[in-house]
Amino acid sequence: MNSFTYTRATAVDTAVREKSASDQVKFIAGGTNLLDLMKENVERPTRLIDINHLPLTKIDALPDGGLRLGALTTNADTAWHEEVERRYPLLSQAILAGASPQLRNMATNGGNLLQRTRCYYFYDVATPCNKREPGSGCSAIGGYNRILGILGTSESCIATHPSDMCVALAALAATVRVTGKSGERTIPFADFHRLPGDTPQFDNTLQPDEIVTAIDLPAEDFSKNFSYLKLRDRSSYAFALVSVAAALQLDGNTIKEARLALGGVAHKPWRDPAAEEMLKGQPATEDTFRRVAAKVVEGARGYGHNTFKIELAKRAIVRALKQAAEGMPVTEAFQNSNP
Structure with missing residues (x-):
């Protein structure tokens, strides 16, 4: 394990300011993906900012009839929330189909969106991988690729996004709310994650200084x-x-x-x-x-x-x-x- 410093943020603006200081600074909440990546030396941050104390854990009704999911609400609390189960059962069931109860109790909604794409070779630092080292090549295309992508792939990468929750959010046409040094903005869910193209090292369209604060669900009724x-x-x-x-x-x-x-x-x-x-x-x-x-x-x-x-x-x-x-x-x- 590489050495790193650890701090705790209690306000969104503070977290954003500290994150923008270096591209080697990472936010950590549940840590269910980041810690695995650090153990495998895929991610080597020099500093971790604990964001678990930010006020982003609520699930609230929106004036237009939709629902806002806090980015730090756990997957388990989201799946079992009364309003999610009643009005968005597709999302509840997708979350419960993923990972394990222990992981769902730790994983957060924002962290679920930010999972790195999955590929055997991405996690194996002894092999070439354009996601880890742009321009080094894709070992998966000519290697063992059973779990990997068949749609939207490129000659640079055929990795797949691992989330169950995000598949349901895509179908529900959710909106992602983020905050950065330039202020707040919203991103349609369809535009949040990226296809690999020639830059597979980027999994999403989040800017380096931005943090996910919430996910908004529209009021449309697909509950039956x-x-x-x-x-x-x-x-x-x-x-x-x-x-x-x-x-x-x-x-x-x-x-x-x-x-x-x-x-x-x-x-x-x-x-x-x-x-x-x-x-x-x-x-x-x-x-x-x-x-x-x-x-x-x-x-x-x-x-x-x-x-x-x-x-x-x-x-x-x-x-x-x-x-x-x-x-x-x-x-x-x-x-x-x-x-």
Whole structure:
């Protein structure tokens, strides 16, 4: 372990000012991702700023009918919050499908958004990785890449975003509130995380001096017809091979509004607005869902070990949409085979 200094911030403006002093300064709250990265020498901060005492732990109703989630509210407290369970059950179930109870008790909402993307080679400092050392190459493309991306990839990186919570937030069209030296701003969730392109070292669009303060959920009602489906190698404490957050508003059997987001397939939670538009005004049938699934993966690319994900994603989309339409949101599933 490398040496570092530790301080505690009690005000947002103080935290921002101290963070902006150096790019080797990191915020720490639950630490469920950062400490792992430090142990593996992937992250080597010279200073940690403990932000657990900032006043960012509340969940409050918004005037427009939405809900504001404090960035330092734990994942567990968010998932089990009465208003989240009642009005945003898709988010509650996605959170509970992730990690383990112990980790959810420590992990914060803001930290969940800021998890580094997952790749065997990113965590192995003995191998080339463009995320760790830009320009060194991507070991995953020609290596063992079973868990890695099939959508939005580049020649520089095929890592995947690991969060379950973020897939649901993408489907719900949440907004991220941040504060920096220039003041406060809001970021649509679709614009918060990045695709790798030529700069895979950047996972999101947060500026170096900014801190996430809250996540705002819109008032739209997807509390009845929804599903979070997670396909993984074992039934607990495993990242998704493919996950799907599906939410529908129905008029009889006709789809009035639709949301669809995927996890485990890209550098960011993958939402396809064109596919959502295809669902609107259509009957909630398997034929409709199959056409939409084909649209979502039409640009997918496999890299050998992970090519099976293309067909798996199509099937998962159909299954999740059927569950949502039927009002039967089964969330747990695991893949027994070993493609």
